[in-house]
Amino acid sequence: MSRALLIVDVQNDFTEGGALAVAGGDAVASAVSTYLSAHAGDYGVIVASRDWHDAEGDNGGHFADTPDFVDTWPVHCVAGTDGAEYDPLLETSAVTHHVRKGQGVPAYSMFEGVTDADETVGAVLTASGVLDVDIVGIATDHCVRATALDAVAHGVRVRILTDLIAGVGVASSEAALAELAHAGAELIESAQA
Incomplete structure (x- = not known):
């Protein structure tokens, strides 16, 4: 049995100055790196994800010229661009698995x-005997939320490290x-982990 840390989308396009910048994104990148320097050894698996959208097309309706910021978005995190790369404040040397998502969809x-x-990710967690998952990253109200709900559905115990996340909106992040x-995830600060 082991624990996993899931680092969600700490990328240039989601941090300050990016195409879909989230306030506090750089602070999350830096804080996750600090946390990893002290706690990487506590995890058997460390997974970091990145949006990695195709350069051509609308990625299954994900990109739009007039986005609604709910189901459609401006162009962001295009594969091979600087915007799709990890934020330079995020130290990734302890990451055991890198995940790319959103290619064409x-x-x-x-x-x-x-x-x-x-x-x-489900196969990685199962193969490693992971029963406990801690989740950090960007954005609380979108990709962190979706990842955490899928982790709960996968059957592992989930903790959200609330001081290592940043959301798009205050109300939507609180929701x-x-x-x-309500789904069963525990909300704690990283000092409690």
């Missing part, structure tokens, strides 16, 4: 992506955290 949860070895708590 909308994808919010890292469980919808695959590793460089074409494995799903997402309430939904996750």
Whole structure:
């Protein structure tokens, strides 16, 4: 049995100055790196995801010229661009699995992506005997929410490290955290982990 840390979408396009910048994104990148420097050894698996959208087309309706910011979005995290890369404040040397998601289709949860070895996150967790998952990253009200709900559905115990996440909106982030708590996720700060 082991624990996993899931780092959701800490990418240039989701941090300050990016195409879909989330306030506090750089602070999350830095804080996750600090947390990893002290706690990487506590985890048997560390997975980091990135949106990695196709350069051509609308990625299954995910991109739009006039986005509604609910189901459609401006162009972001295009494969091979700087916007799709990890934020430089995020230290990734301890990451055991890198996941890319959203290639040609909308994808919010890292469980919808695959590793460089074409494995799903669910398969990685199962193969490693993971029963407990801690989740950090961006954005609380979108991809963190979707990843956490999929982790709960996968049957692992889920903790959201609330000081290591950032959301798009205050109300939508609060609603997402309430939904996750109702689904069975535990909301704690990283000092309690």
